């Protein structure tokens with residue numbers, strides 16, 4: 001998996017770890033879940049309902065709904081969820097493992 005984080009030049013929040021379909025993903029407090037997933041190289045979050053096309057975060061401000069994932073059992077816009085230790089994220093139907 002490709003790491004996309006900028007190496008240095010600013011301060012980050014404390015390290016946190018959350019689960020994505022059984023994979024431990026490291027991030028930093030203060031990031032949104034969508035940003036943390038993107039930084040971990042996970043860009044395909046779900047499939048479109050009609051054609052099954054891969055979808056991923058687009059607007060990063062809660063408008064487009066393209067970033068919806070299941071977080072701790074509930075569908076949430078990942079760009080509106082602050083990442084925290086122990087979150088459980090399900091991307092069933094995504095292309096992450098393909």
Ligand code: FES
Pocket residue numbers: 034056057058059060061062063064065066067068077078079080
């Ligand atoms: S990326 Fe558009 S609502 Fe989250």
